[in-house]
Structure formats: C-alpha cells, structure tokens
Amino acid sequence: MRIEIESIGKRFGAAQVLTDVDLYVPSGELVALLGPSGSGKTTLLRVIAGLESADGGRVLFDGEDVTERHVGERGVGFVFQHYALFRHMTVTENVAFGLRVRPRRERIADSEIRARVAELLELVQLSAYANRYPSQLSGGQRQRIALARALAVRPRVLLLDEPFGALDAQVRVELRRWLRRLHDEIHVTSVFVTHDQEEALEVADRVVVMNQGRVEQVGSPDDIYHHPATPFVYRFLGNVNLFGARLEGGRPRLTGETLAARDAAPGAGACAYVRPHRLDLSRQPRGGDALEATVAHVHAAGPVVRIEVSDRAQRPVRIELSHERFRELRVKSGDRVWVVPREIHVYTD
Amino acid sequence: MSSSRSHAGVLPGFGLSLGITLTWLSLIVLLPLAALVLLAAEQPFERTLAILTDARTLAAYRLSLGGALVAALVNTVAGLLVAWVLVRYEFPGRKLVDGLIDLPFALPTAVAGIALSAVYAKNGWVGQWLEPLGVRAVYNTTGVVLAMILVSLPFAVRTVQPLIEELEPELEEAAACLGATRLQTLRRVVLPVLLPGVLTAFALCLAKSAGEYGSIIFVSSNLPGRTEIAPLLIMNRLEEFNYSAAAVVAIGMLLIAFVALLAINLLQAWTRRSQEA
Numbered sequence: 126m127r128i129e130i131e132s133i134g135k136r137f138g139a140a141q142v143l144t145d146v147d148l149y150v151p152s153g154e155l156v157a158l159l160g161p162s163g164s165g166k167t168t169l170l171r172v173i174a175g176l177e178s179a180d181g182g183r184v185l186f187d188g189e190d191v192t193e194r195h196v197g198e199r200g201v202g203f204v205f206q207h208y209a210l211f212r213h214m215t216v217t218e219n220v221a222f223g224l225r226v227r228p229r230r231e232r233i234a235d236s237e238i239r240a241r242v243a244e245l246l247e248l249v250q251l252s253a254y255a256n257r258y259p260s261q262l263s264g265g266q267r268q269r270i271a272l273a274r275a276l277a278v279r280p281r282v283l284l285l286d287e288p289f290g291a292l293d294a295q296v297r298v299e300l301r302r303w304l305r306r307l308h309d310e311i312h313v314t315s316v317f318v319t320h321d322q323e324e325a326l327e328v329a330d331r332v333v334v335m336n337q338g339r340v341e342q343v344g345s346p347d348d349i350y351h352h353p354a355t356p357f358v359y360r361f362l363g364n365v366n367l368f369g370a371r372l373e374g375g376r377p378r379l380t381g382e383t384l385a386a387r388d389a390a391p392g393a394g395a396c397a398y399v400r401p402h403r404l405d406l407s408r409q410p411r412g413g414d415a416l417e418a419t420v421a422h423v424h425a426a427g428p429v430v431r432i433e434v435s436d437r438a439q440r441p442v443r444i445e446l447s448h449e450r451f452r453e454l455r456v457k458s459g460d461r462v463w464v465v466p467r468e469i470h471v472y473t474d
Numbered sequence: 475m476s477s478s479r480s481h482a483g484v485l486p487g488f489g490l491s492l493g494i495t496l497t498w499l500s501l502i503v504l505l506p507l508a509a510l511v512l513l514a515a516e517q518p519f520e521r522t523l524a525i526l527t528d529a530r531t532l533a534a535y536r537l538s539l540g541g542a543l544v545a546a547l548v549n550t551v552a553g554l555l556v557a558w559v560l561v562r563y564e565f566p567g568r569k570l571v572d573g574l575i576d577l578p579f580a581l582p583t584a585v586a587g588i589a590l591s592a593v594y595a596k597n598g599w600v601g602q603w604l605e606p607l608g609v610r611a612v613y614n615t616t617g618v619v620l621a622m623i624l625v626s627l628p629f630a631v632r633t634v635q636p637l638i639e640e641l642e643p644e645l646e647e648a649a650a651c652l653g654a655t656r657l658q659t660l661r662r663v664v665l666p667v668l669l670p671g672v673l674t675a676f677a678l679c680l681a682k683s684a685g686e687y688g689s690i691i692f693v694s695s696n697l698p699g700r701t702e703i704a705p706l707l708i709m710n711r712l713e714e715f716n717y718s719a720a721a722v723v724a725i726g727m728l729l730i731a732f733v734a735l736l737a738i739n740l741l742q743a744w745t746r747r748s749q750e751a
Contacts, residue, residue: 176647196650203651209644213666223652226662271648278652 126187126281126314127152128173133182135168135338142168143179144338150331152187153312155305157325160335161361166318167286169335173316174284175199186281199282202275202313206287208267210259216270217242217255223278245273248307265296272304276311285317289324301328322362326350334358356472359398366404366442368416370397370471377471379414383440398470402429402445405465406454415463418442420456434462507728513721525722530699531707534723537618538704539730542683545622549679550672552623553630560631561638575631578624586624587692594620594693615701617693622683629682633675637668669745677738681731 128150135143143165150156158166171177173184175196183192191199211219220242224233233241246252249269259267268288275283288304289297305328308315319325325332326346334341334349334357342354353359369382372395379397407415418434421441430451432444442464446454456462514522525531560572578586594601594611604611611620641664649659665672687705694701702710704727711720 174651176651196647197653197655201651203648205644205648207642207644209642209648211645211648211663222649222654222662226649226652226654226658274648274652 128282128314128316129183129185129188130169130173131183131185133169133172133179133184135165135172135177135179142338143172146182146338146340148333148340148343150314150316152314154330155308155315155317155328156331156333157329158316158318158333158335159320159322159325159361160341161320163337164335165338166320166335170284170286170316170318173282174201174203176203200278200280202278202280202283204268204271204275204283204285204288206290208259208264208271208291210267210271210274212259215256215258216246216251216262219259219270220245220274220277222274241277245277248276248311249273263296264292265300268292268300272307276313280313283313283315285315287318287320289319289321297324304328326362334361336361353470356396356398359470359472364401364443366399366401368397368399368466368469370395370469372471372473377469379416379466379469381416383416383436383438383442395471395473397466398472399466399468401431401443403466403468404442404444405450405467406432406434406444406446406456407463407465408454408456408460409463411463411465414469415465416442418462418464420458420460420462423456423458425451432456434464436464510721510724510728513718514725516718516721522722525719526726530702531704531723531726533699534702534704534707535726535730537615537701538684538727539734541615541619541622541703542680542686544619545626545683546676546679548619548623549627549630550676553627553675553679554634554668554672556627557631557635557638561635562643575628577628578626579628583625583686583688584692587621587689590617590621590624590689590693612693613695613701615694617695618690618701618703621689621693622686625686625689626679626682629678630675633678634668634671637671641667670742673738673742673745677735680734680738684727684731684734 128148130146130148133143133146134141146165146169148169158169160166168177172179175191175194179192183190185191186199211222214222221238224238224241227233242255243252246255249272251266251269251273254262254266254270259270262270268291272285272288289300292300301324304317317328326349329346331343332346332349333343336357342349342358344352344354349358350362353362359365367384369380369384370377371380372378377395377397384396410417416436418436420432421435422433424431425448429445430448432446432451434442434444436442444464556575560568560575591598591612593599594604594617595613596602596605596610601611611617645663645667646659649663654662685705687703687709690703691706694703694706696702696706698707698710704723708720708723708727711717711723
C-alpha cells in the first residue's frame, strides 16, 4: 500500500517539529527516515501511525484520506524502540493480542489464531520461545517478538521507530540484515526511523533525510551517498573535510585554505566538501589543488589507515588510505606531505 | 575467625546488627503482644469465648471489618484514579494536589474527625445540602466509613503511584495500534501490570481502616451494638476497669488482622508468580 503525506505540520508548544512535509512512499518499499535527534523523524512516523495528530496537512493510504482516522482503524503495525511488550503475557499471548481483541464478529477461530501465531514465530525464528515471558528473552529476541506481534494483524503498513536503537552494536547489524531479508519475503510497505546513516543506507530501498522538521533529500541510498543535495546531507552521511573554494569557468578550484565547520555557514562563499577516503597523499610537491601539510597522527589498526595531517595554518585534515597505498607511501608522524583531493563537492549559496 | 568472615560477606557487623534488630523487634512488637495474650488468658476459656461471641463484640467486629472492607474497596479505585491523574496529566496545581494527598498521614486523626464532622454534619457545608435529600453522612455507619476512607486514601495513592510511573505509555499505544479499545487496553494491559500494587494498596487501606480510632469516634454516634467500632469497645472496657475483656477483644482484632494480611499476601504471591513464571 502506498503512503502519501501532504504538507504535514506539527508543533509542540513553541517548538515547530514538522514544517510542511511532503512525502511519497511507494507500495511495498522499505523506506528509512534518517536524521539527527530533533529532526522530526519520529514525530512524522507517529503522525503516519495516528499516534500523534498533525496541526495541518493530510495522510493518505492508497489515496484514501486517513488523517482523521483512529490509530486502531488505520491498519498499521508499530514497533517501538524499547519493544513495549506486555510483560505479564507469554510470547504467544503477546503475538496473539491483536487477534484476540477484535470484536467478536471479526474474530477468527481459536485454532486459527494458534496456527497464525505459530507461523509468525516461525517467521521470526523464535518458535522455541513460545511459552517464555519477555523478561526471559534478549533484546534482539524481544524486538523480533514485537515485530511478530505487529505483523499478526496483517497491517497495511509497518512502522518501526528506531527498532535497533536499544541493541548492542553487533546484534544491531545482524538484526537489520535480517529485517531486510524479511522485507524481501513479505513485501509490506515499511517505514523505519533511524539516526544511523550506515543502517539507513544498508537496509532501505529509499532514504528520506530530515533536518529541523523538513525533508532535505529523498533518494536511493546510492543517490543520497554519491549525490548529496545539500551540505547538511553531505555532512550527516559521514566524515568530511571542508576547504575554501571558488568557481573558475564552472569548475571548482580549492583556494588552499582549510575551513572549520563554522566557516561553512551560509553566506560565507563557496565551500568544498571532500570525504577522507577521497583524499590522497603525495611526498613530492604537487601543483593544482594540492595542499602542503605535516603528518600529525597515523592510525593503522582497522580496515583503512586513518591519517591526520595539519596544514600550514595548523588546521587538521583527515585522510583515509588503503593499507596498500599506505605501504607505498610509508608516511609517519612529522613527515612533510601534499594532500591531493580526488573528488570534491562544492555547494554555492 | 576465618569461617565467620566468609559467612558475613564484605560488610562487617552482621552478627551485631541482627542482634540489635531482633532485640528491638522483641521489645517493640513481640513483648507487648505476648503481654496481651497473657492478660487475656487470665480468665477461664469459657469466659473468653463468651466475650468474643457477645452480641456487642460481634457487632463491633462487623462494623470495623465491614467498614474497612468498604473503605478499602473505595480507596483502591479512587486511589488508582488519583494516582493515574497525578502521573499522567500535567495541570496547574498538580504539585499542590500531590502534596495534599499526604495530609491525612500527617494530620492528627482527631483533627480529621473534627474536620469531617464540621463539613458533613447537619449544619455543615456539605451536610446542609444532604439533609433535605434525606442523607445523613455522619453519626451513623456512613460516618464511620467516611472517616476510614479519609485516613487511608494516602496509602492507596502512594502504593500504586510508583507503579504507574513505571508503566510506559508505549504499552497503551502498542495495544491501540493492535486494535484494542480503551476498555480492552485497561483490562488486559494496564490493570494486570498494576495488580500486585493494587492488592497491596487494598491490604494497607484495610489494615489502616480496621485499626482507625481517633477520627471515627468524632463522626460516629458510638452506640453500643450499632455504631461502636472494635477499638472503641476496647477503650470502653478499659474504662470499666475490665482489662481482661479489653484484652480478649483486642486479641480478636489481632487475629482478624493477621488472617486478612495473610490472605492478601498469598494472593499477591500468586499473582506475581503467574506474571513472572
């Protein structure tokens, strides 16, 4: 089922949390709402669910206006960051809850409920835990049960609010890959909220980057990563070095000056963004865009070698090299080097 | 030396603190109770039985226990409601209301009794409006129950309040998303979680109400066999210098209180087991 959001606005007291948000979620896609805390992503998710009512605008499910409809009648499955499992019920009772509270006329037979619960527990690979209580499960298991509970009522939309936020780093990664595979199996239109760009880029079909209550950019993970529409998106998606720049005949040239984040404020002129792994080092002086610098630190433990150099103004520049390239260069702390940008992004006001 | 250390754990003084605890408990609780039993046993058993089954004694027990049951039931519901409002809603004066709840804790019970009679008596603020309706709120059993409700309310509120604070609103939201109505959410999600606390609140209100004396005697007509509570009967027997009869009535109260608390504790243990098994 497709979701359309039309000029949704929401304020809590004096704080404007969402400003004129438009969004389109195609049927069957897995969409990530990505943004820093306070960007309004969770509020937007709760507005879609009907847990929060917007001050203005409309929410449409398959073209049908559901703005005024109560959360229980929207047919949404919601997964909370802290699971929100009913702790006095067993796993089975939790999953069956949505089926058992239906009005008598619509309720399916007891045997069918049991079969459906068994099928869902199979799907989330927790059949062995049917009679346990939530307190006897690990975080990852609890979140899978919460997901099974949400899916039991066959929701038209699945909404997940920071579903991996409360889990250990390793479990997080496992569970998000599992969620991706699960989505490929069941194809229910899903929206999940996250502040972790890696998570959004790895799992989602489409990423919606939000900032201060507005949508900054919508696109495929590839798009978002390689063609960030705004400086905010560029910076939010990973580490970045900022350099002063000017346009020469439509081509950006570096001015040879390194900038701190605050210098890149709007109105400060053109600014070039370069990711650490798109910078190279050279031992010989190089013309063009190369900057002279001194190596400050070398961290070689990890999948890439991270090097920090200081330019002539003692400002830091971060560089990531492959181990092969690092062995060729053999730079160490105190060496004089030239920083060579391979790919630069320029935003002008 | 080494063996005693391994028993005591990291912190020293286990033997000393246990000794002090037991001595203190004996002096404050066990010794007076034992004296009470001795006092009651000064007379033949038939006489004890006669005092216990005397119509006046039975009426006093019925009033104290029955009134306490009603007061505890009312306060369990009202306390839950008050605690819910205090935890879940923001409104001007919330802190003040929260503080007022504790007032019956601190108030001398006589003050509570006089205040109640001032408000609910025939010429009181509320009483004058009740009178034409044919409702009398004081100087009868209603007055007794009213006083019990007043003095035991804080026990109910303060017992369930922390549990409601721990109850995440997400649980209700999750239930609503799954299609549960407000009533279903309350009955199947909220109340089961609060149940142990609600039972404790009921027990505390029952105990406090059954033992209440000071405030009740101001709002009851204190007629023997009709509106005389058990503690007052004990008092009256003492004034008649009939110490052993007073002790027997007191022992009866003790037994009733003990059985009531035991029953509620068993019930609590059972609900807890069924929740966390």
